[in-house]
Amino acid sequence: MPRKITEDCLACGDCMEVCPEEAISEGDPYYIIDPDKCNDCGECEEVCPTEAIIPV
Numbered sequence: 580m581p582r583k584i585t586e587d588c589l590a591c592g593d594c595m596e597v598c599p600e601e602a603i604s605e606g607d608p609y610y611i612i613d614p615d616k617c618n619d620c621g622e623c624e625e626v627c628p629t630e631a632i633i634p635v
């Protein structure tokens with residue numbers, strides 16, 4: 580199950596730095612997870628300061 584980024588995203592970029600699949604990119608206004616690349620490892624969720632990343 581991939582994850583997605585909600586409107587709680589502050590666009591800090593921390594999740595993009597830790598993603599091993601390069602599934603996260605900068606969107607407007609929030610960061611975006613590519614569901615085809617996400618392996619559901621959960622690393623992005625652990626670093627997000629606002630708990631903006633949730634399972635789809």
Ligand code: SF4
Nearest residue numbers: 588589591592594627
């Ligand atoms: S870590 Fe959280 S707040 Fe920062 S860019 Fe990613 S989703 Fe947004």
Ligand code: SF4
Nearest residue numbers: 598617618620621623
């Ligand atoms: S769950 Fe893992 S693979 Fe999916 S976006 Fe987050 S860090 Fe990347």
